[in-house]
Amino acid sequence: MSDRPTPQDGLIHLAPELLELILAYLTPFDLHRFGQTCHRAKAFIRPNNAILWKSAFLQVFDNPKHSWDALTPSARAGIRQLEEQWDWYTELNRRLKAYKAICTDSNVSLLTNIDDTMTALLDVARTLSLQDDDERISLNLKFLDQLFKKAPDPEKIVHDYHRDFESPSLPLEFIADADRPLTRSMMRRAAAIPKWASHFHILYGPTLREAESLRAKASARALVYDWSFIGINAEWGPLMNDNSGNVNWSLTEAIMSLMIRIFNNTRGTSFRSPIGFRSNIMLPISSASPKDWAGVTRDFVGTYGFLDYRALVHYNFANGMEYPMDLASYEEASGDLMRLKLMINETEEIRNDVRLRTKLPFCEDLPPIFFNGTSKGRGGARPAISVRGFARLVPAGASVRWRFIIRYGGADQWQLDGVQPCGVRTGGIFGLWSHVDHDDNGPTGPFAYWPAEICHTDF
Numbered sequence: 479m480s481d482r483p484t485p486q487d488g489l490i491h492l493a494p495e496l497l498e499l500i501l502a503y504l505t506p507f508d509l510h511r512f513g514q515t516c517h518r519a520k521a522f523i524r525p526n527n528a529i530l531w532k533s534a535f536l537q538v539f540d541n542p543k544h545s546w547d548a549l550t551p552s553a554r555a556g557i558r559q560l561e562e563q564w565d566w567y568t569e570l571n572r573r574l575k576a577y578k579a580i581c582t583d584s585n586v587s588l589l590t591n592i593d594d595t596m597t598a599l600l601d602v603a604r605t606l607s608l609q610d611d612d613e614r615i616s617l618n619l620k621f622l623d624q625l626f627k628k629a630p631d632p633e634k635i636v637h638d639y640h641r642d643f644e645s646p647s648l649p650l651e652f653i654a655d656a657d658r659p660l661t662r663s664m665m666r667r668a669a670a671i672p673k674w675a676s677h678f679h680i681l682y683g684p685t686l687r688e689a690e691s692l693r694a695k696a697s698a699r700a701l702v703y704d705w706s707f708i709g710i711n712a713e714w715g716p717l718m719n720d721n722s723g724n725v726n727w728s729l730t731e732a733i734m735s736l737m738i739r740i741f742n743n744t745r746g747t748s749f750r751s752p753i754g755f756r757s758n759i760m761l762p763i764s765s766a767s768p769k770d771w772a773g774v775t776r777d778f779v780g781t782y783g784f785l786d787y788r789a790l791v792h793y794n795f796a797n798g799m800e801y802p803m804d805l806a807s808y809e810e811a812s813g814d815l816m817r818l819k820l821m822i823n824e825t826e827e828i829r830n831d832v833r834l835r836t837k838l839p840f841c842e843d844l845p846p847i848f849f850n851g852t853s854k855g856r857g858g859a860r861p862a863i864s865v866r867g868f869a870r871l872v873p874a875g876a877s878v879r880w881r882f883i884i885r886y887g888g889a890d891q892w893q894l895d896g897v898q899p900c901g902v903r904t905g906g907i908f909g910l911w912s913h914v915d916h917d918d919n920g921p922t923g924p925f926a927y928w929p930a931e932i933c934h935t936d937f
Contacts, residue, residue, distance in 0.1 A: 505534070505537050505538070506534045506535075506537065506538060506570060506574065509530070509534055525565075525567040525568070526567070527567075528565075528566055528567075531566040531567040531570060532566040534566070534570060535566045535569065535570045536617075538570070538573075538574075538617060538621060539570075539573065539602065539605075539617050539618055539621060540605060540606060540616050540617050540618045542561075542564070542605040545604070545605040545606065546561060546605075548902075549875070549876070549901075550841065550843035550844060550871060550875040550876075550902070551843050551875070552841045552843050552871070552873075552874060552875030552876075553843075553874060553875040553876040553901075555875075556874055556875075556876060560601075572594070572598045573598050573599075573601070573602055573621075575595075575598070576594070576595040576596075576598035576599050577621070577625055579595045580595065580599070580625060580629050580635055581625065581628045581629050581630070593672075596635075596674065596675065596678065597674060599622070599625070599635070599678065600674050600677060600678050600681075602618050602621060602622060603618070603622060603678065603681050603682075603755055603759065604681075604759075605618060606618045606619055606755065606759045619755055619756060619759075622755055623755075633685040633686065633687050633688070636678065636679050636682050636685050636688075637679055637685065637688060671727075671728045671731075673727045676727035676728050676730070676731040677727060677899070679731050679734075679735075680727075680730065680731055680734050680758065680899050680900065680905075680908075681755055681758050681759065681900060681905075682753075682754065682755065682758075683734070683738060683751075683752075683753030683754055683757070683758065684734075684735050684738050684739070684753065688735065689738075689739060692806040692807065693806055694735065695735075695736070695739070695805070695806060696804065696805040696806035697732070698731075698732040698733075698735040698736045699732075699736065699785075699805040699808070699810070700732075700805055701728065701729050701732035702729070702732050702733055702736055702910070702923070702924050703785055703790055703793055703794070703805070703922070703923070704793075704794065705794050705919065705922070706719075706794075707719060707726065707729055708910060708912075708922065710916070712726070713836060713837075713838055713895055714893065714895055714910060714912045714916060714922070715879070715881075715895025715896060715897070715909050715910055716729045716730045716733055716895075716896065716897055716908060716909055716910060717838065717872075717879075717895075717897070721837075721838060722838070722839070722873065723836075723838035723839045723840055723872055723873050723879075724872060724873060724874065725872055725877050725897050725899060727899070730897060730899050730908050733908040733909065733910070733924045733926065734906070734908050734926070736783060736810075736924050737780075737781075737783065737906075737908060737924050737925070737926035738751060738752075738753060738926075740781055740782075740783045740810075740812045740924075740926075741780065741781055741926060743812055744781045744812055744813070744814065744815045745779075745815060745933070746815065746856075749779060749815075749930075749933040749934065750933055750934070751933075752905075752906060752928045752932050752933050757905065757928075757932045758900045758904060758905035758906070759900055759901075759904050759905065769822065769847075770822060770847065771844050771847070771902060771903075772844075772847050772869040772878055772898075772902060772903065773902075773903040773929065774820050774821070774822055774847055774849045774869060775820060775821055775822060775849075776820075776929055776930070776931070777817060777818065777819055777929070777930040777931075778817070778818035778820070778907075778927040778928065778929060778930060779815065779816070779817055779818070779927065779928060779930045779933050780815075780816055780818070780906075780907075780925060780926045780927030780928060781812055781813045781814065781815055781816055781925070781926070782812070782813040782816075782894075782911055782923060782924065782925035782926075783810045783811065783812050783813070783923050783924050783925070784810055784811055784812075784813075784921065784923035785808070785810045785811075785923065786811075787921050789803065789808060790921065790922075791919065793805065794919075810923065814855035814856055815855065815856050816853050816854070816855055816927075817853070817854050817855075817930070818851060818852070818853050818865060818882075818927060819851045819852050819854075820849045820850070820851035820865070821849060821850065821851055822847060822848070822849050823848050823849055823850045823866070824848065828848045828850065828866060829848055831848075831866070831883075833883050833890060833893070833914060834848065834866070834867065834868050834881060834883070836870075836881075839873050840870045840871055840872060840873060840879065841870075841871035841872060841873050841874065841875040842871075843871060843875050844870075844871055844902075846868050846869070846870040847868060847869045847870070848866075848867070848868050849866065849867060849868070849869070850864070850865065850866040850867075851865050851866075852864065852865060853865045853882075853884065863884055863885070863886045864884075864885040864886065865882050865883065865884060865885070866882075866883050866885070867880060867881045867882040867883055867894075868880070868881050871902075872897065876901060877897050877898060877899050877900070877901060878897065878898040878901070878902055878907075879895075879896070879897050879898075880894075880895070880896050880897070880898065880907050880909070881893065881894065881895050881896075882894040882896075883914065890914045891913070891914060892911050892912070892913060892914060893911065893912055893913070893914045893916075894909055894910075894911045894925055895909050895910060895912075896908055896909020896910070896925065896926075896927075897909060903929075905928070905932075906926050906927065906928040907926065907927045907928070908924070908925075908926050909924070909925055909926070910922055910923065910924060910925070911923055911924075911925050
């Protein structure tokens with residue numbers, strides 16, 4: 479055997495700072511292979527070599543610090559433990575293990591470490607670096623796109639892995655007795671859906687299988703049109719009905735699922751469906767003034783849906799009878815495609831508006847924004863409708879709560895309360911509309927508005 483040194487021998491004897499500089503160009507996989515060449519190489523790429531593993535992490539993922547710095551103080555406090563305990567090697571290994579688990583296991587729902595796997599993927603989605611340069615795409619987005627292309631059945635990642643097989647929140651074609659109508663009592667189990675699972679679904683958007691599933695539509699409607707989920711303690715929006723002001727994630731998920739379908743039926747050819755991680759996280763930075771932290775002064779586009787009132791009453795009061803109403807085969811109607819044009823209004827009159835008061839707690843990291851504007855449908859003959867409202871942070875500071883008061887015919891008519899679940903200036907606003915006087919057992923239904931720029935066909 480020759481005693482001549484190999485190229486690896488020469489490389490490993492370089493000064494540590496030079497070796498680190500060279501290895502910084504390697505992918506994590508190449509680093510692993512380098513560590514298998516000899517004992518010295520293995521020792522050099524040890525997990526506590528933070529400089530080396532940071533460079534390896536940034537070969538594949540965005541720097542999470544950029545996303546953390548964009549958070550409000552309260553939202554950042556929610557991930558303080560993750561930030562303080564951050565270890566580049568551990569986090570890289572955690573994310574790549576999640577990728578491998580999803581891409582090699584055809585039955586995602588049977589993964590033993592599914593909670594850790596999906597939490598890792600949610601962390602990838604939540605730490606996408608916001609870009610104002612379309613030519614520089616987020617590495618996290620590329621990672622997620624590749625995952626969803628390579629996984630054997632990627633739709634399972636979104637809505638199968640976390641649900642109990644008895645839960646009516648699934649598309650459910652494969653569950654025994656799937657033809658049974660979904661009763662309100664059955665929907666009590668929907669509250670068991672983990673918050674992070676609903677969050678991931680909202681970030682991704684509806685899947686193809688979900689869009690084609692009558693049971694999926696029924697599951698969403700069974701939450702959205704259930705009067706027991708809304709009321710004065712949620713101020714008639716998609717919040718927890720307990721005076722906390724926190725987002726009701728399973729209800730918001732259901733609204734998203736319905737409203738994407740409804741929007742697709744009304745948007746025409748001028749707009750695209752705002753689905754996918756890029757639409758929900760990577761919203762282009764607005765040119766609005768610093769006071770407009772919520773991006774109020776832009777165009778919004780959206781619509782609303784509603785059941786026939788007799789069906790709504792039947793579902794809420796007669797659904798415990800022998801022949802309960804099945805929402806799987808019942809299609810709601812949809813409104814026109816609406817365009818919102820808003821501007822900030824800082825007058826005392828709107829700040830003291832009784833309809834814009836809230837008793838629910840909110841985060842004061844950023845001041846509430848009050849606004850007014852117009853809402854106009856596609857029909858040119860109809861006059862614009864007056865709109866006023868507010869945007870403020872929910873208590874945890876990670877999502878934005880919106881209220882719109884719709885006025886026409888000389889009087890206030892409708893209140894729209896919603897949340898922007900993906901964060902400040904990101905994605906759509908999903909919520910519920912109701913009459914401004916909130917009569918008992920009054921009509922209600924879902925609505926959604928998106929910043930118009932993420933719905934443009936060239937986005």
